[in-house]
Amino acid sequence: MEVAGTIEAVRTSVKAARRNGKRIGLVPTMGALHVGHVSLIERAIEQCDFVVVSIFVNPTQFGPGEDFAKYPRPVEADLEICANAGVDLVFNPSPEVMYATESLTWIRVERLTELLCGVSRPGHFRGVTTVCAKLFNIVLPDVAYFGQKDAQQAIVIKRMAADLNMPLEIVVCPTVREPDGLAVSSRNKYLSEQQRKEAAKIYKSLRKCKEMSKAGVTDAKEIIAAMREILEQIAGGEIEYVSVVDSETLEKVDEIKGKVLVAVAIKLGLARLIDNIPV
Amino acid sequence: MEVAGTIEAVRTSVKAARRNGKRIGLVPTMGALHVGHVSLIERAIEQCDFVVVSIFVNPTQFGPGEDFAKYPRPVEADLEICANAGVDLVFNPSPEVMYATESLTWIRVERLTELLCGVSRPGHFRGVTTVCAKLFNIVLPDVAYFGQKDAQQAIVIKRMAADLNMPLEIVVCPTVREPDGLAVSSRNKYLSEQQRKEAAKIYKSLRKCKEMSKAGVTDAKEIIAAMREILEQIAGGEIEYVSVVDSETLEKVDEIKGKVLVAVAIKLGLARLIDNIPV
Numbered sequence: 184m185e186v187a188g189t190i191e192a193v194r195t196s197v198k199a200a201r202r203n204g205k206r207i208g209l210v211p212t213m214g215a216l217h218v219g220h221v222s223l224i225e226r227a228i229e230q231c232d233f234v235v236v237s238i239f240v241n242p243t244q245f246g247p248g249e250d251f252a253k254y255p256r257p258v259e260a261d262l263e264i265c266a267n268a269g270v271d272l273v274f275n276p277s278p279e280v281m282y283a284t285e286s287l288t289w290i291r292v293e294r295l296t297e298l299l300c301g302v303s304r305p306g307h308f309r310g311v312t313t314v315c316a317k318l319f320n321i322v323l324p325d326v327a328y329f330g331q332k333d334a335q336q337a338i339v340i341k342r343m344a345a346d347l348n349m350p351l352e353i354v355v356c357p358t359v360r361e362p363d364g365l366a367v368s369s370r371n372k373y374l375s376e377q378q379r380k381e382a383a384k385i386y387k388s389l390r391k392c393k394e395m396s397k398a399g400v401t402d403a404k405e406i407i408a409a410m411r412e413i414l415e416q417i418a419g420g421e422i423e424y425v426s427v428v429d430s431e432t433l434e435k436v437d438e439i440k441g442k443v444l445v446a447v448a449i450k451l452g453l454a455r456l457i458d459n460i461p462v
Numbered sequence: 463m464e465v466a467g468t469i470e471a472v473r474t475s476v477k478a479a480r481r482n483g484k485r486i487g488l489v490p491t492m493g494a495l496h497v498g499h500v501s502l503i504e505r506a507i508e509q510c511d512f513v514v515v516s517i518f519v520n521p522t523q524f525g526p527g528e529d530f531a532k533y534p535r536p537v538e539a540d541l542e543i544c545a546n547a548g549v550d551l552v553f554n555p556s557p558e559v560m561y562a563t564e565s566l567t568w569i570r571v572e573r574l575t576e577l578l579c580g581v582s583r584p585g586h587f588r589g590v591t592t593v594c595a596k597l598f599n600i601v602l603p604d605v606a607y608f609g610q611k612d613a614q615q616a617i618v619i620k621r622m623a624a625d626l627n628m629p630l631e632i633v634v635c636p637t638v639r640e641p642d643g644l645a646v647s648s649r650n651k652y653l654s655e656q657q658r659k660e661a662a663k664i665y666k667s668l669r670k671c672k673e674m675s676k677a678g679v680t681d682a683k684e685i686i687a688a689m690r691e692i693l694e695q696i697a698g699g700e701i702e703y704v705s706v707v708d709s710e711t712l713e714k715v716d717e718i719k720g721k722v723l724v725a726v727a728i729k730l731g732l733a734r735l736i737d738n739i740p741v
Contacts, residue, residue, distance in 0.1 A: 190627060287573055288591075288625035293566045312567075313626070320627040346567035347592070348469060348599040 184266045186273045190321050193274050197235065197322055200271070205232035209324035211315060214238040215255040215369035216264045219359040223328040224268045226356050235322050236265050237274040239281055244310030250453070255369060274322065281317065289313050292339045292346070298433045299335050299446055300457065303423055311336055312343050319344075324351050332358040332366045334444055334459045338433060358458070360386065366458045373454040381417045382456060385447055388413040388425070389460045392445050396462050401439045403427035414449065423448035423455070430461055463545045465552045469600050472553050476514065476601055479550070484511035488603035490594060493517040494534040494648035495543045498638040502607040503547045505635050514601050515544050516553040518560060523589030529732075534648060553601070560596065568592050571618050571625070577712045578614050578725055579736065582702055590615055591622050598623075603630050611637040611645045613723055613738045617712065637737070639665065645737045652733035660696045661735060664726055667692040667704070668739045671724050675741050680718045682706035693728060702727035702734070709740060 187193045197207055208231030210223045216238075227234045238261055245251035258275070265273050289309050295301075296308035319327065329337040337355045344353050359367045364386030365379075374382060388410040395406050407425050414422050429436050430444040439462055446459035466472045476486055487510030489502045495517075506513045517540055524530035537554065544552050568588050574580075575587035598606065608616040616634045623632050638646045643665030644658075653661060667689040674685050686704050693701050708715055709723040718741055725738035 194629070284621070284624045286625045288569060288571045288622045290567060290569050290626075293568070295566060317625075317627045320629055323629065342563075343567045345563045346565045346596075347569075348596045350473070350599055350602065 200233035207324045208234045209327045210236045213240045216261045219367040235272045241314040326352045370454045378452045421450040479512035486603045487513045488606045489515045492519045495540045498646040514551045520593040605631045649733045657731045700729040
């Protein structure tokens with residue numbers, strides 16, 4: 184496995200792979216790799232011949248007061264995970280490499296980024312789309328892999344890629360969960376033992392939603408109320424949103440019909456936890 | 463010469479050329495091709511093995527009340543010019559092809575787009591950068607060619623490409639002028655015979671600037687005053703700006719030293735004319 188710190192090194196390796204007719208897959212990450220990331224890497228290895236994992240804690244997607252400084256950066260462990268998974272190339276740039284020019288250029292996806300997490304994290308998605316475009320331009324992958332756990336991110340990136348005619352496919356892989364249902368996330372590390380136990384109620388609320396929907400309930404208000412009842416039992420939790428939205432436009436819907444996304448964001452201790460299920 | 467109306471056709475042809483080791487050049491235009499465009503095409507043919515010209519009057523870079531509807535679209539003549547010049551592929555998409563998805567995604571280059579022409583044309587550069595990014599993603603050229611006449615546009619595109627790590631080189635070619643010095647432009651067609659004669663004073667003012675600079679004048683105010691004196695003689699003309707700016711940041715400078723751009727915009731009849739010289 185090659186580890187590259189410069190854009191030139193990445194371009195050289197990918198170019199050689201492409202010359203050999205290989206299909207290039209990219210898994211963009213902020214490191215602190217867990218089984219969720221591994222599932223993306225495994226999918227990439229299944230579908231591609233040359234798999235690149237980028238590890239970059241992108242400063243421009245963190246707001247003031249967010250966890251940029253304390254975001255975990257276990258580089259050695261991450262590289263071992265990549266090597267064991269069969270990754271071909273890890274791109275692990277410094278901020279100086281990724282932002283060699285002071286970025287005056289920003290990619291904004293309107294509407295989709297103003298809803299759900301966009302409300303409390305106003306500059307977040309602009310940072311995500313811009314850094315992903317940079318990574319796509321550096322690696323030029325045929326496919327890039329994102330997790331369903333960050334559903335809004337995946338929808339925004341897909342829209343950006345379509346609107347800008349980016350020459351790649353975006354694949355979204357299912358959320359990986361702990362045995363008690365909590366979505367695996369690098370930010371789960373911020374939870375105390377007690378909070379970690381409480382956090383399982385997030386998935387409990389999503390399961391409740393699924394059950395109600397299966398039982399024929401279509402009224403979004405009724406479902407949200409039942410979910411809130413569960414979420415309010417999370418000791419120390421602060422609900423940011425519980426929303427039933429159209430899974431393409433992310434606009435709130437009153438009734439569950441067609442493709443709908445049920446999404447939750449909760450502050451719990453030092454963590455901000457998000458989760459969702461497509462219904 | 464191939465004429466392609468779809469993105470798929472362009473990608474197929476360019477892919478084949480690239481597989482044969484050819485260097486791909488792109489000249490993005492809005493059609494109404496003139497000797498200025500031809501000079502870009504000639505440079506592309508000199509430096510590349512496969513030259514693509516895009517012809518697309520991009521609606522998103524025109525403001526309300528601007529000349530989108532009446533912008534000239536002499537398609538047959540344009541294709542003949544391309545064929546005679548030795549172009550390999552013309553991409554001539556409809557708005558429905560270029561904007562198949564309702565564009566929620568916009569690329570903005572801060573600061574640089576808020577100065578000079580950005581003041582009177584607030585959404586213009588956002589439309590230019592976004593459509594250029596789309597064209598770059600469709601064609602994936604090794605080099606793209608722009609004219610010095612639209613100096614701000616070239617500077618903005620260069621910055622976008624650098625900030626987003628776009629895998630291409632931006633080449634800026636010198637302004638082509640009529641015998642009396644007027645910069646060649648598709649919009650010169652909007653001028654009456656009398657206005658056309660008057661318009662030569664724009665270049666006269668730029669020459670004056672160059673003379674003064676050669677004679678050792680470095681005070682921007684003094685130079686601007688002398689230029690305005692000439693420009694004010696344009697019958698029916700309305701000066702939008704006469705500016706001496708840093709040729710990278712486009713910020714106004716008080717003194718000519720280092721690389722400076724002297725830029726002018728004038729409304730004359732139905733036309734808005736711009737011109738500049740690097741000093």
